[in-house]
Amino acid sequence: MMSNEAQKVRDTLIERGLETPLLPNQLDRDAKYERIRGLMTEVVSTLGLDLNDDSLAETPHRIAKMYVDEIFAGLDYANFPKMSLIENKMGVEEMVKVKDISVISTCEHHFVTIDGRARVAYIPADKVIGLSKINRIVRFFAQRPQVQERLTQQVLVALQTLLETDNVAVSIEATHYCVKSRGIMDANSTTETTALGGIFKTNATTRNEFLN
Ligand SMILES: Nc1nc2c(ncn2[C@@H]2O[C@H](COP(=O)(O)OP(=O)(O)OP(=O)(O)O)[C@@H](O)[C@H]2O)c(=O)[nH]1
Numbered sequence: 174m175m176s177n178e179a180q181k182v183r184d185t186l187i188e189r190g191l192e193t194p195l196l197p198n199q200l201d202r203d204a205k206y207e208r209i210r211g212l213m214t215e216v217v218s219t220l221g222l223d224l225n226d227d228s229l230a231e232t233p234h235r236i237a238k239m240y241v242d243e244i245f246a247g248l249d250y251a252n253f254p255k256m257s258l259i260e261n262k263m264g265v266e267e268m269v270k271v272k273d274i275s276v277i278s279t280c281e282h283h284f285v286t287i288d289g290r291a292r293v294a295y296i297p298a299d300k301v302i303g304l305s306k307i308n309r310i311v312r313f314f315a316q317r318p319q320v321q322e323r324l325t326q327q328v329l330v331a332l333q334t335l336l337e338t339d340n341v342a343v344s345i346e347a348t349h350y351c352v353k354s355r356g357i358m359d360a361n362s363t364t365e366t367t368a369l370g371g372i373f374k375t376n377a378t379t380r381n382e383f384l385n
């Protein structure tokens with residue numbers, strides 16, 4: 174079951190072409206779990222590992238549970254965080270900025286970890302959001318197979334929709350383990366992505382206040 178807020182965010186992402194590519198017919202949680210557990214049994218044994226070993230026996234179950242309930246839980250809008258939006262009665266006009274939000278996501282090309290930090294800011298219009306909800310929205314979209322650019326934009330659009338203002342900015346700096354632990358195996362490079370809306374895009378002073 175999807176909240177009204179989740180529904181609005183989803184509709185806006187689809188409208189803006191920023192929704193994660195999803196098939197129209199989704200299995201429910203238990204069906205996904207059962208099927209992935211069976212398929213991971215095939216993967217583990219195809220690798221030549223002995224599933225009778227007590228350490229490995231539960232691995233297909235662990236991976237299925239991890240995919241469905243943990244690292245990819247954000248594919249299901251039923252898991253969209255409960256929002257607390259309040260009227261901006263105190264008349265906040267200045268930037269609200271949350272820094273160093275943990276971002277743990279998964280690269281959709283390789284299904285390995287993306288590990289970083291996000292910075293989110295907005296200038297309140299009629300609504301103010303509970304601070305922890307910003308971290309929760311970042312986590313919700315991070316708990317999907319992602320590319321960092323889309324993750325950054327999904328957080329932007331979700332907040333713009335919920336806060337009913339364009340004046341939102343998001344930036345993420347992250348280490349991609351698909352770059353670090355395999356492939357090019359670069360131990361140190363990080364990737365920065367930014368998505369700016371409204372005045373953060375049009376006004377250099379506001380943008381700099383956000384970025385610095
Ligand atoms: N733009 C973008 N690219 C990403 C992200 N995460 C991983 N990638 C890249 O996706 C690309 C996939 O390239 P492919 O050539 O198809 O895959 P590959 O053979 O495994 O490539 P290598 O990683 O270079 O070994 C790689 O260059 C990755 O570094 C991301 O968040 N954003």
Ligand SMILES: [Zn+2]
Pocket residue numbers: 280281282283284285349351352
């Ligand atoms: Zn990757």
